[in-house]
Amino acid sequence: MNLKIAALAGDGIGPEVILQAKKALYAIGVVFDHEFVFEDALIGSIAIEKTGNPLPEQTLNLCLNTDAVLFGAVDDTVSSTKLRPIQGLLNLRQALGLYANIRPVKPYADLLDLSPLKRKIIENTDFIIFREISGGSYFSEKKSNETGTFASDLCEYSEEEIIRISHLAFRTAQKRNKKLTLVDKANILETSRLWRKVVTELAEGYPDVILEFLLADAAAMQIIINPKQFDVILTENLFGDILSDEASVITGAIGLLPSASLGSSSALFEPVHGSFPEGKNKNIANPIASILSAAMLLEHFGLHAESLKVFEAVQKAIELNVVTADLNPYSKFGTNEVGDFIANYI
Amino acid sequence: MNLKIAALAGDGIGPEVILQAKKALYAIGVVFDHEFVFEDALIGSIAIEKTGNPLPEQTLNLCLNTDAVLFGAVDDTVSSTKLRPIQGLLNLRQALGLYANIRPVKPYADLLDLSPLKRKIIENTDFIIFREISGGSYFSEKKSNETGTFASDLCEYSEEEIIRISHLAFRTAQKRNKKLTLVDKANILETSRLWRKVVTELAEGYPDVILEFLLADAAAMQIIINPKQFDVILTENLFGDILSDEASVITGAIGLLPSASLGSSSALFEPVHGSFPEGKNKNIANPIASILSAAMLLEHFGLHAESLKVFEAVQKAIELNVVTADLNPYSKFGTNEVGDFIANYI
Numbered sequence: 001m002n003l004k005i006a007a008l009a010g011d012g013i014g015p016e017v018i019l020q021a022k023k024a025l026y027a028i029g030v031v032f033d034h035e036f037v038f039e040d041a042l043i044g045s046i047a048i049e050k051t052g053n054p055l056p057e058q059t060l061n062l063c064l065n066t067d068a069v070l071f072g073a074v075d076d077t078v079s080s081t082k083l084r085p086i087q088g089l090l091n092l093r094q095a096l097g098l099y100a101n102i103r104p105v106k107p108y109a110d111l112l113d114l115s116p117l118k119r120k121i122i123e124n125t126d127f128i129i130f131r132e133i134s135g136g137s138y139f140s141e142k143k144s145n146e147t148g149t150f151a152s153d154l155c156e157y158s159e160e161e162i163i164r165i166s167h168l169a170f171r172t173a174q175k176r177n178k179k180l181t182l183v184d185k186a187n188i189l190e191t192s193r194l195w196r197k198v199v200t201e202l203a204e205g206y207p208d209v210i211l212e213f214l215l216a217d218a219a220a221m222q223i224i225i226n227p228k229q230f231d232v233i234l235t236e237n238l239f240g241d242i243l244s245d246e247a248s249v250i251t252g253a254i255g256l257l258p259s260a261s262l263g264s265s266s267a268l269f270e271p272v273h274g275s276f277p278e279g280k281n282k283n284i285a286n287p288i289a290s291i292l293s294a295a296m297l298l299e300h301f302g303l304h305a306e307s308l309k310v311f312e313a314v315q316k317a318i319e320l321n322v323v324t325a326d327l328n329p330y331s332k333f334g335t336n337e338v339g340d341f342i343a344n345y346i
Numbered sequence: 347m348n349l350k351i352a353a354l355a356g357d358g359i360g361p362e363v364i365l366q367a368k369k370a371l372y373a374i375g376v377v378f379d380h381e382f383v384f385e386d387a388l389i390g391s392i393a394i395e396k397t398g399n400p401l402p403e404q405t406l407n408l409c410l411n412t413d414a415v416l417f418g419a420v421d422d423t424v425s426s427t428k429l430r431p432i433q434g435l436l437n438l439r440q441a442l443g444l445y446a447n448i449r450p451v452k453p454y455a456d457l458l459d460l461s462p463l464k465r466k467i468i469e470n471t472d473f474i475i476f477r478e479i480s481g482g483s484y485f486s487e488k489k490s491n492e493t494g495t496f497a498s499d500l501c502e503y504s505e506e507e508i509i510r511i512s513h514l515a516f517r518t519a520q521k522r523n524k525k526l527t528l529v530d531k532a533n534i535l536e537t538s539r540l541w542r543k544v545v546t547e548l549a550e551g552y553p554d555v556i557l558e559f560l561l562a563d564a565a566a567m568q569i570i571i572n573p574k575q576f577d578v579i580l581t582e583n584l585f586g587d588i589l590s591d592e593a594s595v596i597t598g599a600i601g602l603l604p605s606a607s608l609g610s611s612s613a614l615f616e617p618v619h620g621s622f623p624e625g626k627n628k629n630i631a632n633p634i635a636s637i638l639s640a641a642m643l644l645e646h647f648g649l650h651a652e653s654l655k656v657f658e659a660v661q662k663a664i665e666l667n668v669v670t671a672d673l674n675p676y677s678k679f680g681t682n683e684v685g686d687f688i689a690n691y692i
C-alpha cells in the first residue's frame with residue numbers, strides 16, 4: 001500500500017515523539033512492503049512564529065490532499081492574544097471535517113500499578129470513548145461586551161452532527177461488547193435532550209447493541225468507581241474533553257495513550273498527552289502514545305497485521321522495561337532509545 | 347439561639363435521612379440550649395404529585411421566611427414532561443439567590459480503604475469546591491426547533507455573578523491553606539476568559555492567597571492523580587457539577603458528603619448523594635451526609651462548638667462501626683440506628 005502522510009509535529013515534545021512514530025512506520029513499511037511518504041508541515045505556536053498563522057494555508061492544503069495526518073501537539077496555554085496556537089488544531093478539525101475523536105482506555109497488564117486507582121478497580125477495563133469534536137460550544141457563537149462585564153458561549157448541535165458520530169459509535173459497539181453509553185446532561189441541557197432523542201432513534205437500527213444513558217456528573221463518578229462497566233462511551237465535545245482526560249488516569253500513564261480523529265474523508269492520529277513544553281528537547285518524552293497513534297493509523301487503513309505488530313513491539317518494550325522515566329523512575333532510556341527499540345523490534 | 351429551619355425532605359431516601367439530621371439537631375438544641383423549629387414542606391416529585399408544582403408557592407414562601415433550609419433530595423431522572431422534579435431545586439436555588447455550592451472533600455482516616463484510589467494518593471487530601479450554581483448554562487436561554495433537528499444552550503455569565511462567589515472562595519482560602527485554583531476552559535470559552543479576568547482582578551485584594559488556573563480537562567485528571575495539591579477550587583456551574591461529583595469518589599463513600607448552598611440572605615444544606623429511589627424505605631440509606639449537612643448549618647450560624655460536636659459523634663459512629671452497609675458490608679445497622687446512635691452520643 002502507498003500512503004501519503006502529513007506529519008504535523010507542532011510544539012513542545014511534538015517533534016520528538018512524531019519522529020519515533022515515523023521510525024515505527026518506516027519499519028512497518030520495510031517489513032510489510034508498504035510505502036509511507038511523509039510530508040512535514042507547520043502547526044501551532046511554531047507556525048505562528050514562522051508564518052503568523054497557527055494553521056498556515058500550506059499546511060491545510062497538504063492535509064486536505066493527503067491520506068492521513070500524524071499529529072504531535074500544540075501549545076495549549078491560554079494567551080490573551082487572538083492568535084492562539086490551539087486555534088491551529090481547532091481549525092484543522094473543522095476544515096478536515098473531523099468529527100469523531102476516538103480514545104481507547106485499556107490499561108496494560110504489566111503496568112497496572114502505575115494507576116492511582118486500585119488494581120481491582122481497573123483490571124480488565126476496556127472501553128472506547130467517542131467524543132464529538134466538530135461542534136458544540138467549541139465552535140458556536142461567543143460574545144463578550146467591551147467593558148468586560150459580560151460574556152456568553154453558545155452550544156449548538158444539529159441532528160446531522162449527532163447522527164454521523166453515533167453511527168460510528170454504534171458500529172464499533174457491534175464489534176465489541178455491544179453496549180453504548182450516551183453521556184449527557186439531559187436533565188438540564190436542551191442539546192443533551194436532542195442527543196438522547198437522535199441516538200434513541202438510531203438505536204433501532206442496531207438492535208444487538210444495548211443503549212444506556214448516563215448523566216455527565218454520574219459518569220464522572222462511574223468512570224473512577226467502576227470503569228469495567230463501559231464498552232463504548234459516546235458524548236459531545238466539552239463533556240468528552242473533560243471525561244476522556246479523566247479516563248486517561250485509569251492507566252496511570254498518559255504517555256501511553258493514542259487517539260484517532262475521523263471525518264468522512266480525513267483522519268488524524270494524535271497522542272493524548274499535550275505539548276509538555278517543560279519536557280522539550282530533553283529526550284524524556286514517552287514516544288509510545290505517538291507510536292500507538294501510528295498503529296491506529298495502520299488499523300484505519302485495514303492494515304491489521306501491521307497494526308498488531310506495532311502493538312506487539314510496544315508490549316515488548318514495556319515487558320523488557322525499555323521505557324521512559326514516566327513509566328519507570330529508574331529507567332535509563334530516553335525518547336530516542338525507546339523509539340529505536342520499537343522500530344528495531346518491528 | 348433560635349433558628350427556624352425549613353425541612354424539604356423531597357424524594358427517594360430524602361425523608362429518611364432528613365429525619366436523622368433533625369434528630370441530631372434536636373439533640374444539639376437540648377445540650378447547648380438552642381431552639382430549632384422545623385417546618386416541613388414539599389419539593390420535587392412528591393410536590394408535583396400533591397400540588398402539580400415541583401416548587402409549590404407555599405414551600406418557596408416558607409424558605410424565603412426562614413433562617414435556613416435543610417434539604418433532602420429530588421428525583422433527578424430525565425423525564426420528557428416539562429414538569430421535572432429537579433426544577434424544584436433549580437427554581438429554589440434561583441429564588442433564594444443561592445449562588446455558591448460548597449463541598450468539602452476530606453477522606454476519613456478510618457475509611458481510607460473504601461476509596462477506589464490508592465491510600466497514598468488520597469491520604470491528607472483536604473480541599474473545598476466552590477461551585478457557582480445560579481448562572482451559566484443551567485439558567486441561560488435554551489432553544490430547540492419543532493422538527494427536533496436542532497438545539498442550543500446558551501451559557502452566560504456576568505461580572506457580578508463571578509464576583510460574589512469569588513469573594514467567598516478567597517475568604518475561605520485565607521482561613522485555610524491560602525491557595526485558590528480557578529478551573530475553567532479559558533482556551534476555548536469566552537465565559538471562562540471572563541472568569542479569569544474577574545478573578546485575577548479580585549486577587550489583588552487577597553495578596554496572601556496564591557491564585558492558580560487550571561483547565562477543566564486537566565483538572566479532571568489532577569483531582570484523581572494528585573488531589574492533595576488543592577486547597578480551594580472555584581468554578582462555574584456545569585464544570586462544578588461534573589468535577590464535584592468526580593471529587594466525591596476520593597472518599598469512596600458518597601453517603602458521607604455534605605454540602606452547603608449559600609446566598610446573600612439564604613442558606614440551604616443538602617447531602618451530596620441524590621434521591622436513590624432504589625433505597626427508599628429500606629432503612630439502608632446512610633444518614634451521615636445529611637447529619638453533616640446539619641453540622642454545616644450550625645457552623646454557618648457561628649455555632650462552632652455545636653458543629654464540632656456533630657462531627658465528633660459522626661467520627662465516633664465510624665470508629666465504632668455503627669454505620670450503614672455502604673461503609674461496612676457486614677453492618678447490621680440501618681439508617682435509623684445510625685441516626686439514633688449519633689443523636690444519643692450528642
Ligand SMILES: CC(C)[C@H](C(=O)O)[C@@H](O)C(=O)O
Pocket residue numbers: 076086089090241533534563
Ligand atoms: C488543545 C485543546 C483545544 C484540546 C481540546 O480542548 O479539545 C485538547 O484538550 C484535546 O482534548 O484535544
Ligand SMILES: CC(C)[C@H](C(=O)O)[C@@H](O)C(=O)O
Pocket residue numbers: 187188217422432435436587
Ligand atoms: C439534580 C441536579 C439538577 C443537580 C445539578 O445538576 O446541579 C445535581 O446534580 C447537583 O449537583 O446538585
